[in-house]
Amino acid sequence: MLTSFIPVDKESHFPIQNLPFSAFETEDGEIHLCSAIGDYVIDLFVLDEAGLFDGKHLKDQFAFQDSTLNFFMGLGKPAWQEARQTLTNLLDKENPTLRDDDLLRSRVFIPMEDVEMVMPVEIGDYTDFYSSEQHAFNVGSMFRDPDNALMPNWKHLPVGYHGRASSIVLSGTDLHRPKGQTIPNDSDQPVFSDSKLLDFELEVGFFTGPGNELGDTISVDNAEDHIFGMVLVNDWSARDIQKWEYQPLGPFLAKNWATSISPWIVTLDALSPFRLDMPEQDPEVLPYLNQKNRSTFDINLEVYLDNEKLNEPHKLATSNYKHMYWSMAQQLAHQTVTGCNVRPGDIYASGTISGNTEDSYGSMLELTWKGTKPVQLNDGSERKFIQDGDNIIMTGYAENDDYRIGFGVVEGKILPAKQ
Numbered sequence: 001m002l003t004s005f006i007p008v009d010k011e012s013h014f015p016i017q018n019l020p021f022s023a024f025e026t027e028d029g030e031i032h033l034c035s036a037i038g039d040y041v042i043d044l045f046v047l048d049e050a051g052l053f054d055g056k057h058l059k060d061q062f063a064f065q066d067s068t069l070n071f072f073m074g075l076g077k078p079a080w081q082e083a084r085q086t087l088t089n090l091l092d093k094e095n096p097t098l099r100d101d102d103l104l105r106s107r108v109f110i111p112m113e114d115v116e117m118v119m120p121v122e123i124g125d126y127t128d129f130y131s132s133e134q135h136a137f138n139v140g141s142m143f144r145d146p147d148n149a150l151m152p153n154w155k156h157l158p159v160g161y162h163g164r165a166s167s168i169v170l171s172g173t174d175l176h177r178p179k180g181q182t183i184p185n186d187s188d189q190p191v192f193s194d195s196k197l198l199d200f201e202l203e204v205g206f207f208t209g210p211g212n213e214l215g216d217t218i219s220v221d222n223a224e225d226h227i228f229g230m231v232l233v234n235d236w237s238a239r240d241i242q243k244w245e246y247q248p249l250g251p252f253l254a255k256n257w258a259t260s261i262s263p264w265i266v267t268l269d270a271l272s273p274f275r276l277d278m279p280e281q282d283p284e285v286l287p288y289l290n291q292k293n294r295s296t297f298d299i300n301l302e303v304y305l306d307n308e309k310l311n312e313p314h315k316l317a318t319s320n321y322k323h324m325y326w327s328m329a330q331q332l333a334h335q336t337v338t339g340c341n342v343r344p345g346d347i348y349a350s351g352t353i354s355g356n357t358e359d360s361y362g363s364m365l366e367l368t369w370k371g372t373k374p375v376q377l378n379d380g381s382e383r384k385f386i387q388d389g390d391n392i393i394m395t396g397y398a399e400n401d402d403y404r405i406g407f408g409v410v411e412g413k414i415l416p417a418k419q
């Protein structure tokens with residue numbers, strides 16, 4: 001098995017097999033692109049400046065001397081794979097280039113605990129899908145009828161809506177409870193107040209690479225070549241605002257005030273040992289969605305709630321990315337089938353991921369069944385929805401006998417509404 005001269009704990013999310021991409025703020029206040037190994041950030045600016053990305057796709061491109069990944073994302077899969085191979089070689093325990101250069105090593109590896117991560121992408125557009133069947137079934141059962149929980153279109157197309165990119169924030173950003181218009185249960189007149197039914201949504205998103213020109217499409221069998229990598233997503237939702245506003249055009253302000261993402265973008269190459277075939281779809285889909293060898297990834301997902309009163313974070317849910325009805329490739333083919341253009345640095349979220357057991361649901365709405373079954377926390381208190389001071393932490397990783405390919409965490413604390 002490939003190993004690095006940098007020691008990596010077996011439970012670490014960042015072995016040499018991962019090599020995710022992100023950005024951090026240096027001691028001098030500059031933004032540098034980075035990767036990660038073990039407990040260290042790898043400063044890609046320093047490696048690029050030293051001329052070590054010298055393959056045919058990256059030589060003289062200065063791809064890692066930008067402050068965002070957008071240019072690198074736009075170079076496409078051959079450049080991504082070359083960067084991954086270059087890093088793998090440089091970190092290999094048998095390779096002296098970096099291993100034996102003390103000065104360069106001291107500039108390239110920075111303890112993760114000493115740095116602040118920053119948003120690594122200038123995000124252009126954000127689409128949020130609704131691709132977990134159990135989630136769609138749960139919501140449909142609660143708000144309509146268990147016998148007709150899925151809308152007639154659900155198994156024919158990946159349902160989604162265009163979200164808000166400006167309010168996507170990095171893990172660790174605290175958020176004020178939103179205010180808005182809601183309708184009390186016993187009234188036909190709306191009121192304006194703090195959202196009372198604040199929720200998280202456990203999702204995984206992907207960033208796109210090259211994309212397509214306006215008017216062109218991305219075919220389902222080529223779509224993965226346009227997927228740069230994946231992050232954890234908490235798509236915060238104000239359920240009471242959503243309930244009043246959503247018909248007939250779908251979610252609007254309930255979801256536009258914040259979406260949190262994890263800082264590390266994990267590539268599909270790193271996740272490839274964890275591919276799982278997806279079951280045949282019934283009913284059969286239209287040809288533009290009919291993907292050969294449909295597959296997904298076995299990624300464990302966990303959600304925790306923490307606050308000042310709890311001794312330790314309380315686990316709310318355990319789920320898995322494999323519980324998806326639609327693949328990322330189908331989502332991207334559907335997004336572009338009209339000729340909609342996709343650009344480097346756009347993000348596409350999966351929709352809430354719920355498994356088929358009550359402890360694997362990906363939102364408070366489902367875990368507490370609209371608040372009818374409150375969750376008991378380990379300090380004896382109860383939650384129907386998120387309270388001020390609650391920190392929601394999500395983590396995710398794929399795992400085999402030898403290593404983990406992890407995403408780190410996405411977390412965010414809810415502060416009282418601004419007055």
Ligand code: CA
Pocket residue numbers: 128129201203235351352
């Ligand atoms: Ca969502």
